[in-house]
Amino acid sequence: MTVLSVSVEQAAAWLEAGEAVMVDVREVDEHAAMRIDGVILAPLSRMPAALDGLDLPTDRKIIMQCAKGGRSAQVCAYLQGTGPQGQAVYNLTGGIAAWQAAGLPVVGG
Template sequence: MADITPAELHQRQKAGETPTIIDVREPWEHEEGRIVGAQNIPLGTLPEKLDDLDAWKNQEIIVHCKGGGRSASAKAYLTQQGFTNVRNLEGGFQAYTAAGI
């Protein structure tokens, strides 16, 4: 699945959509700033949270981190585990906030 730009995500949120967003940053990073509605599941804990995410296996999941590296790893991992519609937020939280969103 193609990644998503901060502008596209913002537009969808503005239209009232509530996509499933997973923030794979550490809890302290999530506390400093977050995308509204994002669930914080740090990358290192993703394997143990798979059962909690099973209901979304065939639904769109948007993953993000600070700059896009950890979330790219999360996307690859979830895809390997059978998730069919995982998208990485291009540029991560930094790009999302830099865009004035």
């Protein structure tokens, strides 16, 4: 199974257009220290229950995000490319580190 990936620029465009939602799979303390505005927290340590508890929109792409892309890629691989209701799932290439390096806004940090 190949994990779909999305660049930070494309992810930002999808979020701005309302075409996607982003799920942060980092831990609570990491999320509290710095996050992308509007993300949904679902820590990897609490998977798969953390995902099961989310009410994700069925008409949007799902972007998984972590610090650098490793943990979110694990979640994408586990999901095998589709969300709970069949939504396409993408890994944010480079995670929040790449997002911030691209000059995109973060809360905290």
